[in-house]
Amino acid sequence: MATEGxxxxxxxxxxxxxxxxxxxxxxxxxxxxxxxxxFECASATQANYEGDCVSISSGSIVVHYRDADIGLQQxxxxxxxxxxxxxxxxxxxxxxxxx
Numbered sequence: 790m791a792t793e794g795x796x797x798x799x800x801x802x803x804x805x806x807x808x809x810x811x812x813x814x815x816x817x818x819x820x821x822x823x824x825x826x827x828f829e830c831a832s833a834t835q836a837n838y839e840g841d842c843v844s845i846s847s848g849s850i851v852v853h854y855r856d857a858d859i860g861l862q863q864x865x866x867x868x869x870x871x872x873x874x875x876x877x878x879x880x881x882x883x884x885x886x887x888x
Contacts, residue, residue: 796820798873800850802884805830807865817843817852827857 801816812830817823823840836857844851869882 794874796874798871800869800871800882802867802869804859804861804864804867806861807863809865811861813860815852815854815857817850825852825854827854 797818797820799816799818801814803812803814805812810831814828817825823843825838825842826835828835838854842853842855864886867884867886869884870877871879871882
């Protein structure tokens with residue numbers, strides 16, 4: 790990325806159960822190397838994934854989280870956003886949840 794002052798950027802999806810608990814963040818980060826992650830809000834733990842799980846095309850970014858699961862029977866709140874250098878820049882991006 791040739792934009793001056795940008796060290797990294799990415800996209801993420803946050804979700805919580807219908808009761809507001811059990812949240813996770815699934816994300817992808819573009820830097821010198823592309824990587825992905827799953828952050829568990831309740832335990833404040835993170836699993837990191839190598840860039841080979843990320844596929845990029847002209848119309849989409851697909852990430853395969855091979856050993857991760859939603860962990861909820863029903864998803865309540867869900868939101869997608871982009872970030873630049875860790876600061877949210879686009880909020881409320883459309884989300885499609887496939888199971």
